[in-house]
Amino acid sequence: MDKEPITADGLESLKEELIFLKEKKRPQIVAAISEARSHGDLKxxxxxxAAKEEQSHNEGRITEINDIIARANVIDVTKMSNDGKVIFGSTVDLENLDTGEKITYKIVGKDEADLQKKLxxxxxxxxxxxxxxxxxxxVEIKTPAGVKNFEIKDVKYV
Incomplete structure (x- = not known):
């Protein structure tokens, strides 16, 4: 079982999701199953x-989150001294030298990556x-969309 790097925020989000799934969603699904059973013939x-399928998805996600948490190697960059180097967990301000666009990314683990949120x-x-x-x-970065050129404007450990 390999350890997977995760940020402190990422771990906290997973724990919150786990609590929601166990304490809120699970009882709702059980109630929906009970209600559906009262309608008679289950075939x-x-x-x-539908409720049983939702229960299966919910329990699968609970198992998945428990596994991620068990394998988590939490890296908290806020406790490190910032020497301006991009590391796991750092937030990086970039300027795309080809378009002039400014963008900020946070470097995270696979279970918390979300391009919409710039993670x-x-x-x-x-x-x-x-x-x-x-x-x-x-930096020149080869992406599936082609080569992109960036300047690293700032590196934050937040």
Whole structure:
């Protein structure tokens, strides 16, 4: 069982989701199953089958989160001294030198990566291209969409 890096925020989010699934969603599903059972014949009871399927998904996610938490190697960059180097958990302000666009990414583990929230997986092309670089470095990153050129404007350990 390999340890997986995760930020302190990522671990906290998973714990919150786990509590929600166990304490809120699970009882709702049990109530829905009970309600559907009261409608009679289970063979042709769509509500019952839908509730059982939802229960299966919920329990699967609970198992998955428990596994992630068990394998978590929490890296809290707020407790590290910032030397301007991009590391796992750091927040990086970039300027795309090709378009002039400014963007901020946080380098995170696979279970918390979410491009919509600007949380990028440390082993993604951009993540790999940034790790180990320093503030003010110019970086060329090969992405599936082509080569992108960035300047690292700032590195924060927040």
């Amino acid at each position: 042709e009871n769509a509500e019952y089958h 990028i997986f440390f082993q993604s092309p951009i993540g790999r291209g940034l790790i180990g670089k320093n503030k003010n470095d110019l």
